Amino acid sequence: MKNMAALSEQPATAPVAGAAVSGTTGDPRTRDRVRQLLLERGALTAAQLGAALGLSPAAIRRHLDAMLADGDVVAREQSVRANRRRGRPAKVFVLTDDARGRCGTHHYDNMATAALRWIAREGGPGAVDAFAAEQVAALEARCRAALEGAGDDPLARAEALAGALTAEGYAANATTIASGGQLCQHHCPVAHVAAEFPQLCEAETAVISRLIGTHVQRLATIAHGDGVCTTHIPGQPGRAQSGRTVTTVRTDR
Template identity: 85%
Template sequence: MKNAAALSEQQPVADPVTGGAGAAADLSTRDRVTQLLLERGATTAAQLGSALGLSPAAIRRHLDAMLADGDVLAREQTVRGSRGRGRPAKVFLLTDAARVRCGTHHYDNMATAALRWIARTGGPEAVEKFAAEQVAALETRCRVAMEDAGESPMARAEALAGALTSEGYAANASTIASGGQLCQHHCPVAHVAAEFPQLCEAETAVISRLVGTHVQRLATIAHGDGVCTTHIPAQPRAQSGNTVTTVRTDR
């Protein structure tokens, strides 16, 4: 996939400041905005404009049109820790309807109905077992892709991000002061997981095992956040046994 900057250079941009390139360019630009929001989750207008090479007036015009069409929604940016003066910046994210048009929630109704049946007939334990089996194949494929990642949890997280991206999760890993974090900008089962968090819990357990240390899930798309964010504490990898601890904080 070509990056947004390259696309911006190749396609005309309808900028009200410089004079527009017509309706076709408007649609093309909005497609690129949609793709960025799908990959990055909640993003500010300034970040979108910078990534696409658009003036503040141009990106606002496109976002206003997408808001009116029901393709994006706006909310205040979540700020963890101390915050400076003034209101937080607004962030924009795709609506459920826009995600559906991107082909991100196929067969949600059938999957939800199936899990409801499993819950009714087998109880919560059956749902948990089903969720674990569903992510088992993903864990196997990711483990194979991470064979040369080494022992460092952060190096393994970076390799895992690459493996998850190839699976359609649009993931990336980064180092932060308290360790690292793994971000997934797309979740193929977000709508189903909103009702059955066991899917998120099973996925978190997989991340913990693959990274090789306990992890902490800070946010999930299923819970209404723009990105699934998993914190990887800065501490040595567990040396004994295969059991690691996972902690949920989004319920």
């Protein structure tokens, strides 16, 4: 998971060093900055966005095309002024209502982070651990109910858990790989807070381990700068790998 603290220290309109060369549609930080600019300014052309972010025209177009496909922005024709030269008016991009609503969640993230800082200061690290465990307890109970009938095989349980987590908004999928299995979560509701308080990720990993019924290893997390939360599930001795992949429907768009 990406270091959100480092990102938040950069001005929203500051150019990104080297972004014109290396910008890709898969960088969520760039799209976050596009959203922030549109939130602050209302409507901008692709050229204005590219100049503010230090992105080449081709790079900003790739980001905007992806955001259009995801329903984060819509394109409109720019209002034509009386003294404007003839020609096709430039398109401006504005946030959709859904994307604008999501921008407001960071206020709650800031409040949650401040609350956890207070808990850590007043109660110590153990109090944060206890809070994290209590927060995931309800999630564990709901997922456990969804896993009834999944059997005892860890990989089968991981597939069932992926479906349960997707229903909770985590956009998860489970895949069988050579060394066992892999559970991926493409969305994290608490990523900004977990970047400072990894106890939230640790409590969630413990829940995954208990629900699947075996030791698991967290390989990557969105809160620490990775694009996906990835949990490895060791293969069982003597168990043939089927190569089966079960992918659930994305719910974070």
